[in-house]
Amino acid sequence: MPDPFDEATLRPLVPSVIGVLVRRGADFAAAEDAVQDALVEAVRTWPEDPPRDPKGWLVTVAWRRFLDGVRSGAARQRREEAVDAEPGAGPVGSADDTLRIFFLCAHPALTPASAVALTLRAVAGLTTRQVAEAYLVPEATMAQRISRAKRTVSGESFDRPGDLATVRRVLYLVFNEGYSGDVDLAAEAIRLTRELASLATDPETDGLLALMLLHHARRPARLRADGTLVPLAEQDRDLWDTALVEEGVDVLQAALARERRGEFQLQAAIAALHADAPTAAETDWVQVVQWYDELLALTGSPVVRLNRAVAVGEADGARAGLAALAEVDPALPRHRAVSAYLHEKEGDLAAAARLYAEAAALATSAAERTHLTKQAARLNRH
Structure with a gap:
């Protein structure tokens, strides 16, 4: 069984957990904030006390954080009538929810830079600091960019069909533009594109994955010492990484x-x-x-x-x-x-x-x- 604290296990859960909270009645901005809070709590507690069900744990903690925020505002009564206040209640989310989070973060109303930042926060599960370091901007600047992006999409219907082509363009921007900080954004873009390809059976998404793999395979040879x-x-x-080349060619041929x-x-x-x-x-x-x-x-x-x-x-x-x-x-x-x-x-x-x-x-x-x-x-x- 994989270590639940392993980042490779933790971060892929983020969009589906956000989806669960949105399904239960949270707006997107509040859900994303609550999930980030849950991730911070996971970093603090999981090394000593790892949960048996990492996703269930994140949903429970994030939902409690969301309800705490609701109870402190004027919307308490309306929210608590709309959703069951028991942390474990409500729909558990699905692959469709994850795909909708992809669509929401690549909304056409967002600038490319904002769509990239929001995707890295809400889909990749990176912190604002990690995103800021990757794009060489102050953390406060990136926080403002992400907040504006969340306000832009918070009024959008979660069930509205998204634009797969826009999601692909955003992921390609992530792949091409991020080379700094403590997260390898090229590798992260490949991970997210793999996930997108598994959710949306589309030859052009597979083509994007193949392109990333073939370019990434040459990365070790691109720079001198x-x-x-x-x-x-x-x-x-x-x-060159021959395994990535072979995988890229296989994915491309199928597409x-x-x-x-x-x-x-x-x-x-x-x-x-x-x-x-x-x-x-x-x-x-x-x-x-x-x-x-x-x-x-x-x-x-x-x-x-x-x-x-x-x-x-x-x-x-x-x-x-x-x-x-x-x-x-x-x-x-x-x-x-x-x-x-x-x-x-x-x-x-x-x-x-x-x-x-x-x-x-x-x-x-x-x-x-x-x-x-x-x-x-x-x-x-x-």
Whole structure:
């Protein structure tokens, strides 16, 4: 039997416990606060006195905390007539409740940043401090963001159908943006996406999971010891997590077989081609371009068009890649970096060095800026 105090056992219970309280009559904001209080109590008491039923314990304690709050306000009589005050009474929750919490935290009325923060609190079970550390903002700032988000969604019907596509976008933001603090948000995003995939049998959700697994598999090879970036072509593929690659490919193949392709499935198919190549030189760039063509037709995304130009340069030569790049808005982030790479590939080292330097000046991360600066210096030495 797993240790009930193990965080991997505790945090997945949070959305379903919130769902139980909402079903019993609590509004979402009050339910979420009560569950956070119960988690604090669990951290304090479980190491010495672990419960036999962790979820039941959390429901009981959270419900008591909620009722304590209700009794201290003017709504006491109305609430206590609506729900049985006995802590163990009422519906016990279901997978559908967990899915509704996913939907509520990714409500279209929320900004992406607020949806991410609320998802990490109410679905992932992180504390406000953990969320703040992950996104490098003061805890008070994150607390205000989460409070505003809860006020925004508290009036929404718990039974209202949600938008699965919005949930996927929020989880993808979690996967891509969080690298600080004491919680690995990339791993947390994968855990939440696994849970979402088990609740919503949808090929595009499976495609998102496959994409995350395939990208996460390459994580050990992405940075050097000094923290500088390692481009995909230079990564030590022996460091890639082959188990994650195999799982990602299996999930992707099952999703594609259902013939309802979406953006994340197509991105995962491209990632799978990179993962399948023993070396960068053996990458099937022609097929990569074909997947980009399908992805571009589906999304019309300028970022997809930019990445496609790189693939065309590898498949058909630098000149073809530059021709494809000419169709991309030069103001797009990373445009100069791609142009520098293709100019170098064509042999125009002076132009490439200048473009790498310009790209470094526009870089949004220190690691990317350092990498591009080194590329410019390398070419200037020639």
